[in-house]
Amino acid sequence: MQGMMMNRPLSIISILDYAAEAHPDAGMVSVRTEGDTHRATYRETYKRVGQLAHALHALGIEQGDRVATLAWNGHRHFELYYAISGMGAVCHTINPRLSAEQMIYIVNHAEDKVIFVDTTFLPIIAALRDQLPKDLRVVVMTDHDHMPDTPLDVLIYENLLDGQKTTYDWPELDENTAAALCYTSGTTGNPKGALYSHRSTVLHALMVAAVMGGALGQGTNVLPVVPLFHVNAWGLPYAGPILGINLIMPGPGLDGPSVFKLMDQEKVYSAWGVPTVWMGLLGEIEKQGRAPEGFGDVVIGGSAAPRPMIEKFEKLGINVNHAWGMTEMSPIGTHGVQPPKVRDLPFDEMIDVKSRQGRRVYGVELKIVDEDGNRQPHDGKAIGELYVRGNAIVAGYFKNEEASAKAIDAEGWFGTGDVASIDDNGYLTIQDRAKDLIKSGGEWISSIDLESAALSHPGIANCAAIGVAHPKWDERPVLVAVAAGDERPSLDEIRNTMEPHFAKWQLPDDVIWVEDLPLTATGKVSKLNLRKQLADYKHPEVA
Amino acid sequence: MQGMMMNRPLSIISILDYAAEAHPDAGMVSVRTEGDTHRATYRETYKRVGQLAHALHALGIEQGDRVATLAWNGHRHFELYYAISGMGAVCHTINPRLSAEQMIYIVNHAEDKVIFVDTTFLPIIAALRDQLPKDLRVVVMTDHDHMPDTPLDVLIYENLLDGQKTTYDWPELDENTAAALCYTSGTTGNPKGALYSHRSTVLHALMVAAVMGGALGQGTNVLPVVPLFHVNAWGLPYAGPILGINLIMPGPGLDGPSVFKLMDQEKVYSAWGVPTVWMGLLGEIEKQGRAPEGFGDVVIGGSAAPRPMIEKFEKLGINVNHAWGMTEMSPIGTHGVQPPKVRDLPFDEMIDVKSRQGRRVYGVELKIVDEDGNRQPHDGKAIGELYVRGNAIVAGYFKNEEASAKAIDAEGWFGTGDVASIDDNGYLTIQDRAKDLIKSGGEWISSIDLESAALSHPGIANCAAIGVAHPKWDERPVLVAVAAGDERPSLDEIRNTMEPHFAKWQLPDDVIWVEDLPLTATGKVSKLNLRKQLADYKHPEVA
């Protein structure tokens, strides 16, 4: 028997319509490429989104068309999120840090009709123009006065909006209509596209708002350092307007000093981003001898938050929320909002808990399986490959049957490629990406654990643990490290620091000093690159 | 084009499955008819829910069958919510305060197969037995030792569970499957059934959790005085396990002293209920000279929260969240969680804002229309009948085509029967129920406003303003009041107190003193009854 309730299609534009009416004072602060700081309420933004939809319509955009963006976090990017999906088209966010080859691949693969570009990235498009679709229109996200010289045939964002009506008759779309497209960075092979729907996006926003919104009351200032151009800025552009929080959009300034300055100026309470960003901010905090004013909460995800980083924030009185997710999950899978019993623990035990990747949000199911696909117990001991299921998780990849077929198991769950355990309190611990686990003498060593331990040596600013081929042990761990000061601690010193947490055979055989660690397009340490760099490495005792 | 996301049916049992894994320490405290206080985590509860589902199965319950409850707020009632809907049957909650006639009507109309009854209500069933379906099974919600004598052929709840398996293979149901049934109290005509679905219930829970969860962090103790037997206890049984809060179930003790004692003992932070309950609690607070320990937040809805009540709570440092909704809306429509600018207002202005019914939750749309159905502006001035739309709102009534046809307008919106304005900040003000508005000389007077003003006279404990037929003016307002002490203030005194807020012709013509106001089955003042009692009333100047 069916219920007798209205069945309204879940729709992304309804979020902004809601915020415009119910949270009229909340909105966005955007650091812009123009060099200014722009302020707009959601109500004002909704009007511009209406204008933008008319402009897109005038450009010939129809339902199902892909419209690309290549932009920083800012109000125009946010406007594109809503206008494009609201009219039934698909907002394809492109990561500007992708290689030229990958960018060419995805723009062609997505068959983008129009691309919206921040002035910063115009040279990228100019350089690739010949390899992009001929009829691709380019719109520069600025106004006439700030338009840089370019050999390209381009349109100007503000000119397109000028004079358009501020209301738009949003079509009523099936809730499964595609709304957004985001390609993985494709560290192996070509990038694969996650094609989000209105339903998945709205449910994800509600899931995030329900579980993480506790810290985010109306009017709270929240900084997404995590980009709109990748993984939907962890859902903040959607959960934010529902919650009535203010989004502080950092634009291009993602280094420690810029982030500090913006946070200080805008009294950011909660900031969301990957560990590399927080390394920069913590450096600046140390330099200035204080945290940005009003800073009380940090969400860390995308890579494991190293234990020493969690400790540093917590000692500053800043609550750490360690979260885990992925592009294919919209992206939030687990969160680190803690129950009272954890908040009341002695400091070290509290940090133990926060070093884990947290518990699942409602709407995401987790299972771990062994090599034969058998479910493993959630006892904190069993380790297996992590599979996930839920409404905000991909069922396959856009126009990629081969990858789609591989992604989903016989029970319909998505394979994350992460290796994890889940304890009896529901806490997930990511041991490693399957491909980053270090296999030594038939046993696995977690590179994440090695890094966390090594980072607690004050002489190490950043590091990565890599499994390097070894004639006898298959692989042996090697630490690639960036020194914190001029002095480089010795291997023995580092091993001594790490020793309490490991068996001897798990400790790294060598440390290799570098100036900087290579990063992926999403700002994570690129172990793929490191492995390539170390292809000819010879172990000390072997060499 | 469709997105490529998993499409998992929204399901109620997934909420408890989630809480059992991710909030293993949160749960329920239940005051029971046995006289004890029972404690259970969601994890323990989930196991009992599995056992209950097996027991229901053994009783022959199949998908689509209606299973009734006649019970206080307590863990067994909560278990029934999940087990019944989880197996694909429909949980039909019955309001024990309904008249015998109405109860007979709805049990027969719903075609209930089994009814679960608290010992308190066993006599009701015994008295009605002959007029209820012959094959209706009766289960008494207690254990063998506490089983009262009864002439009925009954089963015992705990005996049914005993020895059943704690895991149940929950069927995967279409998300539009009916899950719960709640009849309106039917103040005019027969009660009408709202038939909720899994989809509507889960979305409602997420909507409530997203917007009202800010005050309700994990581990917060929340008291639903609002009953599970009506309007789903405002969604708390569903939003609660998602948020990981503890539900403090008051059982039969809903008077001021009992509520005070329970809140004090369990350190309840947030309490939810109708104004009459808070009248009782405020009386007890006054008597004891203090508020219950830890009490910080009160959600008031179901009827307008009178301004003096809001003031009293706020002066005690207890945040008032004034909400509005209805059975047909699952029930939450608007909430009173305020943005910073309201919290920072001078006291009186803050109370002004809180006297309104708040802003819509995400997922509920509001419109006000004139008599011809034309939309009125949301400018705080225009008044019209309030219509609503959203996924948690009924599309009609169960097996009642006539009422269904009347309920929905041409645009597909549900007519609430309330008359309201909406201001530019999104705040809803319920002027009155259409049928309670007082029509005097062609102009409308809000009974809600009259009551709020009269209640600010310290000599009045409770009151209702009623439109009484008048030969010249059509109707004239009369105040029916309960005195606070032994002295009854004069009509003039009362009118003087009210005068600043009204034109002279709007003030009541008379005050009629009563010992108690009649209540509806949902604990609201019954104006229908009052109007009946005043049928022969003659106005002073007319008599």
Ligand SMILES: Nc1ncnc2c1ncn2[C@@H]1O[C@H](COP(=O)(O)OP(=O)(O)OP(=O)(O)O)[C@@H](O)[C@H]1O
């Ligand atoms: N808190 C965390 N701890 C450990 N690893 C994390 C955490 N959060 C995310 N990750 C890692 O990041 C992955 C998801 O990242 P994302 O989807 O942003 O792109 P990527 O996997 O880095 O790139 P690509 O899939 O394109 O190679 C997860 O599968 C996991 O390996």
Ligand SMILES: Nc1ncnc2c1ncn2[C@@H]1O[C@H](COP(=O)(O)OP(=O)(O)OP(=O)(O)O)[C@@H](O)[C@H]1O
């Ligand atoms: N905060 C509030 N202020 C004013 N009125 C309210 C408020 N909350 C609820 N109401 C009134 O209560 C109504 C919904 O109540 P509910 O669904 O519990 O049953 P009822 O309408 O009282 O009973 P029935 O429909 O069976 O006669 C609303 O339509 C509105 O008139």
Ligand SMILES: [Mg+2]
């Ligand atoms: Mg990945």
Ligand SMILES: [Mg+2]
């Ligand atoms: Mg009603």
